Amino acid sequence: GEDVEQSLFLSVREGDSSVINCTYTDSSSTYLYWYKQEPGAGLQLLTYIFSNMDMKQDQRLTVLLNKKDKHLSLRIADTQTGDSAIYFCAEILGGATNKLIFGTGTLLAVQP
Amino acid sequence: NAGVTQTPKFRVLKTGQSMTLLCAQDMNHEYMYWYRQDPGMGLRLIHYSVGEGTTAKGEVPDGYNVSRLKKQNFLLGLESAAPSQTSVYFCASVAGVYNEQFFGPGTRLTVL
Numbered sequence: 001g002e003d004v005e006q007s008l009f010l011s012v013r014e015g016d017s018s019v020i021n022c023t024y025t026d027s028s029s030t031y032l033y034w035y036k037q038e039p040g041a042g043l044q045l046l047t048y049i050f051s052n053m054d055m056k057q058d059q060r061l062t063v064l065l066n067k068k069d070k071h072l073s074l075r076i077a078d079t080q081t082g083d084s085a086i087y088f089c090a091e092i093l094g095g096a097t098n099k100l101i102f103g104t105g106t107l108l109a110v111q112p
Numbered sequence: 113n114a115g116v117t118q119t120p121k122f123r124v125l126k127t128g129q130s131m132t133l134l135c136a137q138d139m140n141h142e143y144m145y146w147y148r149q150d151p152g153m154g155l156r157l158i159h160y161s162v163g164e165g166t167t168a169k170g171e172v173p174d175g176y177n178v179s180r181l182k183k184q185n186f187l188l189g190l191e192s193a194a195p196s197q198t199s200v201y202f203c204a205s206v207a208g209v210y211n212e213q214f215f216g217p218g219t220r221l222t223v224l
Contacts, residue, residue: 008152031210042116042202042215043155050210088154097162098143098211099170102154 004091004103011109018076020106022089025070029091032065033100034074037086046074046087076108084110114138118203118216125193125223133188133219135203143206144186145170145213146178148199155202161186193223 004024012018024032030051035043049056049063049072056063062075072089086107090100116137125131135144142163147155157170161180175197177189186205190197200220204213 004154033212040218042217043204043213044215045212048210048212092211097160097168098206099145099157099160100213102147102156104152104154 004089004101006087006089006103006106008104009107009109011111012079013111014079014081016079018074018079018083018108018110020074020076020087020089020108022072022074022103023070024072024089024091024101024103026091026093026101027067027070029093031092032063032072033090033092034061034063034072035088035090035102037088037105039085043088079108079110081110081112084108116203116205116214116216118201118219120219121217122220123222125190125221127194127223129193130189130191131193131221132190133201133203133221135186135188135216136184137186137205137214138184139205139207139214140183141205141207141214142183144180145204145206146176146186146188147202147204148172148197149202149218150199158188158201193221195223197221198223 033048034046060077064073086105089103093099145160146158159178164183203216
């Protein structure tokens, strides 16, 4: 079945790097995504990676994709207290519906 | 542009009552989605629509109905609310080559 897995919690100190991991199941997913949810708010797209890429860098964010192991990671360099949030990875299912399957979310707590 | 808006923001219902949640988007998107978010379970797809006049079931459709009479609006109905429907409900619409989902701010529903 379709299942996207993430660890539930990560705690880092301000200024350190954070790495959030995700495993997905649908090898035909064309795009994989990272969304950020701040308290009391909806989800916002942070970044995405196309399935034929291994890595994507966007300022402090680095996404790594290992298609063989179906493993996706998000690295946040120089983590700030404003990065404290829940981070969701998501994969898009094949077909014309554009449906996303979300992971359970990782709560990132940044300690000052 | 207001993006994706949801009304109401909060609601408390008694078991057996009915209500309708409204999602509106002003971006002319074809695809719209209703999710529910529960602790430790990520987002689960309730129903979705690939265009005006169309709806389809998602992962957890039981107890909900939807309508998409106008392209910009997607309504989620609860005919007879149950405590198991206590959740935060998010609406999203999709655009772009990489299928970015734009989320509304959410509706927090409590069923007593």
